[in-house]
Amino acid sequence: MDQHVLAQQEVIIDGRSRGLIEHLGEVLRYRELLLVFAARDVAVRYKQTVLGAAWAILQPLVTMIVFSIVFGRLAKIDSNGYPYSIFVFSGLLGWIFFSSALSATMNSVLKHAHLINKVYFPRLILPFSAVGSTLLDCMISFGLLFVLMAWYGVMPSPSLLLAPVAILFAAITAIGAGSLLAALVVTYRDFAHVQAFLVYLWLFVTPVIYPVSYVDAGWRHLAYLNPMTGVVDLLRFAILKISPDPQGLAISAATALVLLVAGTQYFLRMERRFADVI
């Protein structure tokens, strides 16, 4: 982003609505601010904490241990022949990233109300930077995954390269659903109460604690309408080589993209009035 280019750049301010492509182009021009916001959120998250970034490891680790005891030992949920711990962790990896990304995205607009009333920047960078700020935690979880794989003697395979693709789709889903909710919460504060509830319920319709094969074959494709089902499925394939349902993955990918377009479109429609409403 050259200073000179910006200096000569002409901007037209009018009530005309712009296309998604035009908006994404502007997000790209403001990528520096996007990164600065994300870096700030990362820097702030663990300031004035004793354990610091260790929280990024503790959270998934403790969740995994508790789930292993409750669902693996007590409920004896089938884990496709793998130790339940690594089975549930391979799903949790995507889920924890998604749920924290969704919360961050959803709150991103209200959190910046003071800026929205004072300076211009493309509002759409807010959901993107919110997701970006949760990526670091996700990478730390991957480090933990490698330790667990070594512990349980799971050999990494080239399919592991698909894991980032799964994370990308989790990010797309988070941005889609998150920007929809972020725009809604600006206008209707009711949605602030929906958030925790939604994340909680969403976990149970996503095959994180149980294998997707638990779902009746007739209903399975319906389960893939939840993009997170595809994300978890793909992660389990990438890490444990549990063969996925290609049709299901396609359905999930399609829903994720539809959600992304619908969510950002709604966000952009509402964004025009953010400063008047917030």
Next chain:
Amino acid sequence: MSLPVVAENVGKEYILGQQASRTATFVEALSGALREPLQRLKRLRGEVDPSQRFWAIKDASFEVREGDVLGIIGRNGAGKSTLLKILSRITLPTEGRVRLRGRVGSLLEVGTGFHPELTGRENVFLNGAILGMTQREIKARFDEIVEYSGVEKFLDTPVKHYSSGMKVRLGFSVAAHFEPEILIIDEVLAVGDAAFQKKCLGKMQDVAQGGRTVLFVSHSMNAVAQLTRRCLLLDGGRIAFDGPTDQAIQHYIGTKVAHMWNGRMPTKDIACDARFRGNFPAWMTELGLGVGQGEEVPMGGAFKLEVAIEAHAACEGLRFAWTVNTPAGQPALTGISKPFDVPAGKSVCEVQIDHVNLVPGEYDMSLHFGTGGLAEARSEWDCLVGFGHLAITERDAGRTVFAGHWDRRFGPTIHEHVRVRLTAANVSTKKEGELT
């Protein structure tokens, strides 16, 4: 090369009802959605309650050339803030458009987006990015910014431990080192002490001399006169005047007076002290300002008050007393009239106040009505407190602005024994409003 700012028929409409419903709950919105088709139908047939429509700014067209310093003046609610919000892209116009060439910066956003948990160093980068600087630009000027702010020692301390003065200094330093092509300064909202405001104005002059464009919003005619040569005067959301600053200021004072003194006003519309109402045989019902020449009162000139009085019974020995206050609430001029009598019914009195020897500027007035003078016991029957604006202008145009910070070390000027003339007495109430 195009001009830095070109505005064409810019308008921003707020629909008051809609605004309210937007902050309502989701359930209300859902039930509203059921009624919506009906309302939309009404809207199509042009049945929207016009009182719900409000144009904060309308048909604003102007251009600003490179290196211009444009003043924007107007009363509260004239549309200045809305215009600035549109120019700085915070809100979108309902109609019309603005073309901007270059980045828009504002000295208002001092420390905007500072995060308390981050250190001063981190916040310089964060704040700079928010204002629109690239990280490379900030890096290049980092040392300058820090030196100018004078907080070197605390650069690695979280900003939450800074004093508010340090925060403002650091924030201002970042803003001052940002060199936008278009700089907006809204003095109305500028927080901070006099020294800080001075700094802002200094920065503004630097920017203008550097050939960049400045938009300056202010209520201080003094500052506008000093710093700008061209002004937009906004009134009721429209550009009432666009031209040389001295003329704009004249118009501004004119519109202000016209708004306050557009004919005679019922006293119930004027701030009044209700304690007295109805307890005495006579009270004031209408008030008007009849000025000698034009709409403003020249320094040392005269003005007339026209007061309608209603009395249950004939009253004797009535007097008016008034005070002209500075905006800070200090009395600057006070006076009392000779006693006069009114018959029962409605009467109109004219009070002539001469030699209004006040420094040019804005004042407000209080008017009291009762019996008794300076030497006797006084009984207040009715009073109107802090009404209107009295604009005192220079004696004649072309002189240097005779305003400023006069430090008063003397009591208010007292006008004694001012003549009151009964212009109409015992008029029938049917003719109300036609008494001049």
